[in-house]
Amino acid sequence: MRDVAVIGVGETQFGELWDKSFRDLGIEAGLRAIQDAGITTENLDAVYVGNMSAGRLIDQEHVSALVADYSGLSDMHLPTTRVEGGGACGALAILQGWAAVASGLHEIVVVGAAEKMTDVGETKAMEILTATADQEWESVFGATIPGLFAMMARRHMYEYATTREQIASVAVKNHRHGALNPNAQFQKEITLEAVLKAPKVAEPLGLFDMAPLSDGAAALVLCPLEKARRFQDTPVQILASGQASDTVALHDRRELTTMDATVVAGKRAFHAAQKTPSEVQVAEVHDNFTISEIIAIEDLRFVKKGQGGPATEDGQTALGSKIAVNTSGGLKARGMPVGATGVAQAVEIVRQLRGEGGKRQVGNAEIGLTHTLGGTGATAVVHLFGRVN
Amino acid sequence: MAAPRFWREVQSRYNLIGTKCGSCGTVDFPPRTICPKCGRRSFGRMQRFKMAGKGTVVTFTVIHDAPEAFELMKPYVLAIVELDEGARLTSQIIDVENEQVKIGMRVEAAFRKLGSEGGAGIIHYGYKFRPEM
Numbered sequence: 061m062r063d064v065a066v067i068g069v070g071e072t073q074f075g076e077l078w079d080k081s082f083r084d085l086g087i088e089a090g091l092r093a094i095q096d097a098g099i100t101t102e103n104l105d106a107v108y109v110g111n112m113s114a115g116r117l118i119d120q121e122h123v124s125a126l127v128a129d130y131s132g133l134s135d136m137h138l139p140t141t142r143v144e145g146g147g148a149c150g151a152l153a154i155l156q157g158w159a160a161v162a163s164g165l166h167e168i169v170v171v172g173a174a175e176k177m178t179d180v181g182e183t184k185a186m187e188i189l190t191a192t193a194d195q196e197w198e199s200v201f202g203a204t205i206p207g208l209f210a211m212m213a214r215r216h217m218y219e220y221a222t223t224r225e226q227i228a229s230v231a232v233k234n235h236r237h238g239a240l241n242p243n244a245q246f247q248k249e250i251t252l253e254a255v256l257k258a259p260k261v262a263e264p265l266g267l268f269d270m271a272p273l274s275d276g277a278a279a280l281v282l283c284p285l286e287k288a289r290r291f292q293d294t295p296v297q298i299l300a301s302g303q304a305s306d307t308v309a310l311h312d313r314r315e316l317t318t319m320d321a322t323v324v325a326g327k328r329a330f331h332a333a334q335k336t337p338s339e340v341q342v343a344e345v346h347d348n349f350t351i352s353e354i355i356a357i358e359d360l361r362f363v364k365k366g367q368g369g370p371a372t373e374d375g376q377t378a379l380g381s382k383i384a385v386n387t388s389g390g391l392k393a394r395g396m397p398v399g400a401t402g403v404a405q406a407v408e409i410v411r412q413l414r415g416e417g418g419k420r421q422v423g424n425a426e427i428g429l430t431h432t433l434g435g436t437g438a439t440a441v442v443h444l445f446g447r448v449n
Numbered sequence: 450m451a452a453p454r455f456w457r458e459v460q461s462r463y464n465l466i467g468t469k470c471g472s473c474g475t476v477d478f479p480p481r482t483i484c485p486k487c488g489r490r491s492f493g494r495m496q497r498f499k500m501a502g503k504g505t506v507v508t509f510t511v512i513h514d515a516p517e518a519f520e521l522m523k524p525y526v527l528a529i530v531e532l533d534e535g536a537r538l539t540s541q542i543i544d545v546e547n548e549q550v551k552i553g554m555r556v557e558a559a560f561r562k563l564g565s566e567g568g569a570g571i572i573h574y575g576y577k578f579r580p581e582m
Contacts (some may be wrong), residue, residue, distance in 0.1 A: 187516050196458060197479055198539045200563060201575070202512065202519045207527050210510035218508070218552050260524075263511040307485075311529045311537040316508055 061162040065288035065295040065448065068097025068281035069407040074395030075245040077275040082118050082176040085397075086127035089277035090172045097281040098291045101133055105166040107140040110153030110173030112399030116188045118179050127172060139166075144399075146192035146434025147348065149173060151402025151441035154280065155301045161282050173404070174277035175397035185273045189398065192435035194309040206270060206349070208310050208436045210262035213351035215316040217264065219366070222354065224264055226369030228255035230350035231268050231392055233378050238389020240379075240420040245274055245395030255350075269350040274395035278403040280410070285448070294414040299427070299444040302329030308438040319437035322359040326431070329442040335427060337361040340383060340444075342412045342422040344405035346433040347390040353377075356431050357385060360442070384422045387412060402432040402441060413447045452566075455573045462575035465558055467536055469498035476500075478536035502558030503581060504532040511547050518564045526550050530578055544579035555581040 070092025072085050080088075086109070094101060109124040120126065124140035143153040150173030157171035177185050189205045198208065216222045232252050238244040250268060258266035288295035304324035307313055314320060330336060337360055345360070347353035354368030362383055363371040371377060377385035388394040388408035391401060409428035411417055417425075428445045458479070460466045467478030471494030473487040478500055484491030509528035512519070519525065526542040528550070542550050543559065556578040563575045 183517055186514070190516065199516075200455075200573070201539050201577075202515070202522065202525060202527055202541050202563075203539050204512060204514065204516060206514060207510045207512045211508040211527070211529055214510060214552070215508040259513070260511070261514040262527075263513070265510075309539065311507075311539050312485075316529070 062164060063285035064158050064161045064282055064298045065285040066280050066298065066406070066410050066445070067283050067288050067292035067295050068093040068099070069279070069410045070096055071243055071278040071404055071407045072276050073243050074274050074276035074397060076178045078178065080275060082114060082120065082123065082174060083126060083130045085176060085275060085277035086172055086174040087131050089174065089279040090127065090131055090170055093170060093279035093281050099168065099281065101131070101136070103168050104133070104136070104138060104170055106160060106169045107133070107138055108153040108157045108169060108171045109140065109142045110149035110151070110171070110399050110403060111142055112144060112147060112149050112175060113188050113191070114176070117185065118176050127174070145439045147346065147398045147401055148432045148434035148439045148441050149399035149402065150278070150404065151430065151432035151443065152303070154402060154406055154443060155303055155441060157282050158298050158301050161284060168281065168283045170279055170281055171403060172277060172279040173400040173402060175399045176275050177273040177397060178275050182273060197309050204262065205436070206262040206265060209349040209351055210265045211310065212316055212355065213264055216351060216354065219317055220369070222369035224256065225252060226373045227269065227350045227354060228252055229373045230347060230353045231255045233372065234347060234386050234390040234392040237379060237387050237420055238393025240418070241389050241394060244389040244393050245272055246389065246393045265349060265351070271348045271391035271396035274397045276395055276397035276404065277400050278407045280403060280406055288448070295448050296410045296413045297446045297448050299335065299446045300329040300332035302326060302332065302442040304328065304440050306438050308435060310436045317355065318365065319355060319359055319433070319440060321437050321440035322356060322431065322433070322442070325440040325442040326360045329444050333444045335444060340427050340429045341425045342384050342387060342409060343429040343431065344386055344388060344390065344408050345431040346401065347386055347392050348396060348433065350392070352433065353385065353390065360429070360431060379420060379422065387417065387420045387422060402430065405430040405432060406443060406445070409445050413445055452571050463560065465500035465502050465576060467498050467500055468495045470494065471496055476534040476536050478532065478538055500532050500534055500536070504530045504556055504578070506542065506550065506552055506554045506556060507531050507537065508552060509542065509550050528578065530556055541577045542579065543577045557581045
């Protein structure tokens with residue numbers, strides 16, 4: 061297998077983008093990544109598109125060929141593939157692109173991911189998200205995605221004495237980070253009190269414990285590491301890609317406060333890269349809910365099991381501490397165009413490792429991690445990225 | 450959703466029918482074709498198994514923001530219940546004040562309306578759980 065580098069990154073603004081269609085978003089992110097890589101579209105060999113539910117959100121399937129078509133690539137007849145895995149689509153698309161380049165199947169590929177969530181109402185969008193849970197044995201009984209994560213939160217509070225304030229402090233931190241990201245949906249700080257007093261969604265979680273339903277897209281250009289410097293002065297290596305699955309229904313899991321898929325995907329990635337969690341300076345983890353970040357930092361072994369709450373409250377995962385988690389603002393503040401998440405996370409990590417983090421730059425970032433979830437943890441993907449010296 | 454989709458599952462949703470693995474004895478609900486514990490050894494050895502319908506609340510939430518089909522029920526309690534046979538399921542908890550629901554609470558299955566296809570469509574029935582009598 062060949063080493064693979066990211067030579068270009070691009071993303072759109074995230075938010076409620078009424079004037080932009082799905083294809084507008086995909087093209088914008090893709091062309092920015094191609095421009096950033098200093099290549100032209102003639103250099104491309106394949107396109108991988110992460111997207112969760114265009115079929116239900118905009119009544120459009122077959123979006124991989126569509127995005128390539130409207131990016132002016134139809135005459136090249138490139139192989140284009142859509143990848144789906146709940147909210148982890150984007151991360152899975154990176155994995156497919158990485159595998160294609162690593163194996164020698166392709167030389168230069170674009171990995172894009174996009175989601176357009178605001179062309180349907182909020183209730184409908186939430187129902188579509190809930191389709192990543194078990195429709196026959198969870199949703200039909202009244203389960204919602206917020207409800208399922210709320211049940212994890214309740215159990216975490218019960219088992220580890222995690223407090224409501226500690227859980228809420230994830231949102232406060234990620235909004236503080238998001239305020240430094242010009243592409244974030246929410247560039248505004250919020251107080252702990254605001255999180256605690258927000259309307260209830262699924263107790264103990266409220267509206268500010270949840271990531272928004274967003275429009276947005278992000279893209280990467282990948283090529284073999286040995287060729288990377290021809291295109292990019294500051295390539296970033298994909299050190300490892302780890303993926304794991306688990307039961308789709310939350311009630312069938314071994315534990316409700318640990319996501320085994322995250323634990324296993326993390327172990328696989330760290331093992332393949334021969335790195336340890338303590339070597340990571342910057343991480344983007346899947347904070348679709350506040351509790352998700354607490355569970356993720358524990359499962360990725362950044363903190364001990366049960367210590368995610370106190371560690372977050374103490375600022376141990378904020379910018380300026382030993383590990384900075386969700387410097388982009390995370391799903392919470394950057395926004396959650398659900399299937400685009402994994403690629404948006406990778407864009408942030410690549411920027412950090414290149415030293416292009418602006419006001420939110422993590423000093424001396426050498427190793428970065430992304431962690432992406434599908435459903436309530438039935439899929440988890442962990443990528444490790446490294447600065448090339 | 451089409452009526453057959455509900456009709457196919459009525460055995461389990463009405464009568465709590467699951468499976469017991471003839472190889473390792475693991476009880477699963479809903480029924481499984483292959484035992485997640487012993488895999489290949491369970492082929493052709495999964496037996497129908499009726500749950501007694503009693504169990505304990507493992508975790509719960511009160512849902513305020515509900516899908517359209519559940520709009521009239523909110524706020525409602527949703528829980529993960531561990532049946533005495535060992536399998537776990539997701540269900541609403543009823544016949545109790547929302548504030549009274551606790552982790553560790555004993556509950557039993559009740560036959561209830563789950564929802565319907567619009568205002569005049571087919572009604573779906575199944576289990577909800579209530580405090581043990």
